[in-house]
Amino acid sequence: MKLYFSPGNANLAPHMILEEIGLPFELILVDRAKNEQLSPEYLKLNPSGRIPVLVDGELVLFETAAICLHLADTHPEANLAPAFGTPQRAHLYKWLMYMTNTLQAELLTYFYPDRLCDDEITATQIKAKAEIRVGSMLDILEGVLKENSEKAIGKFFIGEQFTILDPFLFMLCRWTRGMTKPAKLYPHLALYLEHLSKRPAVIRAFEKEGIEAPYY
Ligand SMILES: N[C@@H](CCC(=O)N[C@@H](CS)C(=O)NCC(=O)O)C(=O)O
Structure with a gap:
């Protein structure tokens, strides 16, 4: 397998998952400074x-x-998602969709507000609004972890089992680190991120992308 990446970009989640699976794979750098993501080959x-x-x-x-x-489907031995057809699997779909089409999408607005308007003042306003909306999404995710902790059902996002949701959410939380209230300031998210940041696969992915701690 080959993963095309740029350090710290959305490749981080699949990269951590590949490290968890533990099979060989190749990382191919896409140099954004040279706009290689827009090259005819890419x-x-x-x-x-x-x-x-x-x-x-x-x-x-x-x-x-x-x-x-x-990656979860093709590597069932790595146990990265609950069994097909179970309520847990349905919850995984729900939260993965929420993370990618709600939180990740809002983070793109936060990072690239200039793509949505023509002047700097409006871009600043769009960025500020996106940060507020990201905050309300983090509140929801914090609520899930709080409930997990109260019910003592495990330290991962859907409880006992480490799944693809965990690297995905770790990556998105990392992207909030420049905000006034980043994910690490939410008590349950803070514990969750600390726990995940100790996984050897997570550490390896950061090392290979040339990113030093603190990761979030
Ligand atoms: N929905 C896409 C979004 C990927 C995405 O926006 N990646 C960013 C890096 S994190 C990117 O390639 N940005 C380049 C650009 O927007 O020009 C996905 O999840 O793969």
Whole structure:
């Protein structure tokens, strides 16, 4: 397998998952300083010019959440998702969709407000509003972890089992670190991030992307 990456970008979640699986894979740098994500070669892999892309044999896959699901499906031995057809699996789908099409999408607005308007003042206002909306999403995710802790059902997002949701949420929480109230200031998210940051696979992924602690 080959993972096209740029340090700290959306590749982080699939990268951590590949490290958890423990099979060999190749990391291929997409140099954003040179706009390589918009090169004709890269656009053949992902016409939207976004990072990451996973190449698995003949399969070329973009969209981070889809890559994470594919890795869980093709490596059942790694136990990265509950069994098909179970309520736990349905909850995993629900939260993965929430994370990718709500929180991740809002974070893109936060990081690139200038793409949504033509002047700096409006961009500043859009960024500030996005930060507020991200805050209300973090409140919801914090609530899940609080409930897990009260019911003593485990330290991972859906309880006892480490799943693809955990690296996904870790990555998104890392992206909030420049905010007034980053994820690490929410008590349950703070414990969760601390716990995940000690996993050897997580540490390896950061090391290979050249990112030093603090990770979030
Ligand atoms: N929905 C896509 C979004 C990916 C995405 O926005 N990646 C960012 C890096 S984190 C990117 O490639 N940005 C380049 C750009 O927007 O020009 C996914 O989850 O794969």
